[in-house]
Amino acid sequence: AQSVTQPDIHITVSEGASLELRCNYSYGATPYLFWYVQSPGQGLQLLLKYFSGDTLVQGIKGFEAEFKRSQSSFNLRKPSVHWSDAAEYFCAVGTILTGGGNKLTFGTGTQLKVEL
Amino acid sequence: DAMVIQNPRYQVTQFGKPVTLSCSQTLNHNVMYWYQQKSSQAPKLLFHYYDKDFNNEADTPDNFQSRRPNTSFCFLDIRSPGLGDAAMYLCATSARTSWHEQFFGPGTRLTVL
Numbered sequence: 001a002q003s004v005t006q007p008d009i010h011i012t013v014s015e016g017a018s019l020e021l022r023c024n025y026s027y028g029a030t031p032y033l034f035w036y037v038q039s040p041g042q043g044l045q046l047l048l049k050y051f052s053g054d055t056l057v058q059g060i061k062g063f064e065a066e067f068k069r070s071q072s073s074f075n076l077r078k079p080s081v082h083w084s085d086a087a088e089y090f091c092a093v094g095t096i097l098t099g100g101g102n103k104l105t106f107g108t109g110t111q112l113k114v115e116l
Numbered sequence: 117d118a119m120v121i122q123n124p125r126y127q128v129t130q131f132g133k134p135v136t137l138s139c140s141q142t143l144n145h146n147v148m149y150w151y152q153q154k155s156s157q158a159p160k161l162l163f164h165y166y167d168k169d170f171n172n173e174a175d176t177p178d179n180f181q182s183r184r185p186n187t188s189f190c191f192l193d194i195r196s197p198g199l200g201d202a203a204m205y206l207c208a209t210s211a212r213t214s215w216h217e218q219f220f221g222p223g224t225r226l227t228v229l
Contacts, residue, residue: 032216043120043206043220051216090158100166100212101147106158111200116135 002027002093006107013081014115021076021110024092032094033074034104035065039087047089050074061085085116119143120221128227129197137192137224139207148190149218150182151206159206165190166212191221194226202228 003026013019025031032051036044048059055067065076074091088109094102120141129135139148147166151159163172165184179201181193194201204225208218 036220041222043222044208044218045220046217049216094216096215097147097164097166097171101149101164101210101215102218103161103164104151104159104218106160108156108158 002031002095002105004052004093004105004107005090006089006091006110008110009108010111012111012115014046015083016080019076019078019081019112020086021089021091021112023074023076024072025074025091025093027093031074032096032102034092035059035063035067035074035076036090037061038090038093038109039085044090045079047076047110055077074113081112081114083114083116086112088112120207120209120219122205122221123223124224125160125222126227127185128223128229129194130229132196133165135194135197135226137194137205137226139190139192139219139221140188141207141209141219142188143209143211143219144187145209146187146212147210148184149210150190150192151208153206153223155203161173162192170217191201197226197228202226 005024034049035047050067090109091107092104118130122139149164150162153159162176183191204223206223207221
């Protein structure tokens, strides 16, 4: 069965500093990988996704992630963090469902705090 | 704007008293999902609908039921809520042609007294 591990429960960075959020997955085949962000009181918003091809994927809000098959990782990065990036970030692996749609298996999330 | 709407945003119920949570969407998506997210845990898929076809996850308790009367609406019914059912319930949708992206509503936070 697929699983996702986010080893960092909380991370604090200063505004303007770079950010890397770690994600490791376990999946038997080529994974479909996602990063979602959840702000307080809001639903989950898709930041970026990886299916195949270029292992460095660009997303919204200046985020990028790199797929490394040898390390079973899909880490999220941002060169310069803004205070508005403070939120909870979820990594997920997707499994195609019969008839359409996909089941997302999420990690437990990383809470990002940004210090001004 | 097209969106996923969940009502109510906060719901308080008593132990054992049935409760229904509502989700509506203006995206005209074929697939609708219900996730349960307990405090400090990952969201977990309970079930999903592909059009009118209901698909239950194997480990979803029988206490949880769902209805989808039309494309736009989907309901989550908890027949006899226990204290362990207190959680955030997230509704999401995806289109058949772009199955990979799920659009989430803001969630309903359920408190069981």
